[in-house]
Amino acid sequence: MCRHIAYLGEPVSPAEAVFRAPHSLLVQSYAPADMRGGGTVNADGFGLGWYLDPGAVPLRHRRSTPLWTDEALPPLAAALSAHAFVAAARNGTTGLPVTEAAAAPFTTGRWLFSHNGVVRGFPDSLAELAKTLPVTELLTLEAPTDSVVLWVLLRARLAAGEDPLTAVTGLTTAVEAAAPGSRLNFLLTDGETLIGTTWTHALSVLETPTGVLLASEPCDGDPRWKPVPDHHAVRVRRGRPVELLPLTLEGLPR
Numbered sequence: 001m002c003r004h005i006a007y008l009g010e011p012v013s014p015a016e017a018v019f020r021a022p023h024s025l026l027v028q029s030y031a032p033a034d035m036r037g038g039g040t041v042n043a044d045g046f047g048l049g050w051y052l053d054p055g056a057v058p059l060r061h062r063r064s065t066p067l068w069t070d071e072a073l074p075p076l077a078a079a080l081s082a083h084a085f086v087a088a089a090r091n092g093t094t095g096l097p098v099t100e101a102a103a104a105p106f107t108t109g110r111w112l113f114s115h116n117g118v119v120r121g122f123p124d125s126l127a128e129l130a131k132t133l134p135v136t137e138l139l140t141l142e143a144p145t146d147s148v149v150l151w152v153l154l155r156a157r158l159a160a161g162e163d164p165l166t167a168v169t170g171l172t173t174a175v176e177a178a179a180p181g182s183r184l185n186f187l188l189t190d191g192e193t194l195i196g197t198t199w200t201h202a203l204s205v206l207e208t209p210t211g212v213l214l215a216s217e218p219c220d221g222d223p224r225w226k227p228v229p230d231h232h233a234v235r236v237r238r239g240r241p242v243e244l245l246p247l248t249l250e251g252l253p254r
Helices: 015-020 025-030 073-079 124-130 135-139 146-159 164-178
Strands: 003-012 046-051 059-063 082-089 106-108 111-118 183-189 193-198 204-208 211-215 232-237 243-246
Touching (some): 003 025, 003 193, 025 082, 082 183, 111 146, 124 146, 124 164, 146 164, 164 193, 193 211, 211 232
Antiparallel strands (some): 046 059, 046 082, 183 193, 232 243
């Protein structure tokens, strides 16, 4: 499946995690370590979204080509100093389009979102959930993929005022109920809070004195990397400990 990385903390260059680290996102795009039967490379597009200032809307660079073919992003990433970012390399589901609009991260307002996984039985399995959306949302989708539909469903929850953690975990359990066996590994941030999920795939967390990195696979051999248990949510907030929260089909435990 896809690979993605997110960071929240003191300003850093995204180039380290995306390009320079021994097992950076670039390496994961052509030599991933744990695809779990979901293909061999992540070459169907990529994206990087970042925040230059607290409270600002994110900026974004996306392409439909493999990450290793892009000559513009490495120097751009090296020149940036971002306090939060999300980057992803896509392995598209067979039959779904390979376009720039299908590549994460997706964005609306201050949010960045990425999905690593697949919705089983798409599009039929999401039909009932999609009925809750305005028809204009469905008629103006960026791309007709499961990840884009998940993003539209999630941003509807956020627009309705749901807490980000509640919105992400609620969507995870709703989609799993509608499409059992789906892989729903999400990253969501507004530059102040970072939420991740593991639902039938992998995520690791690295806490340093200056920030927190979440990644589908560790970017290097730092012994501080810790695997996030499957069926868990991760919440990162500035100045607070990282929270690991178990997920069930009923949502978060009370």
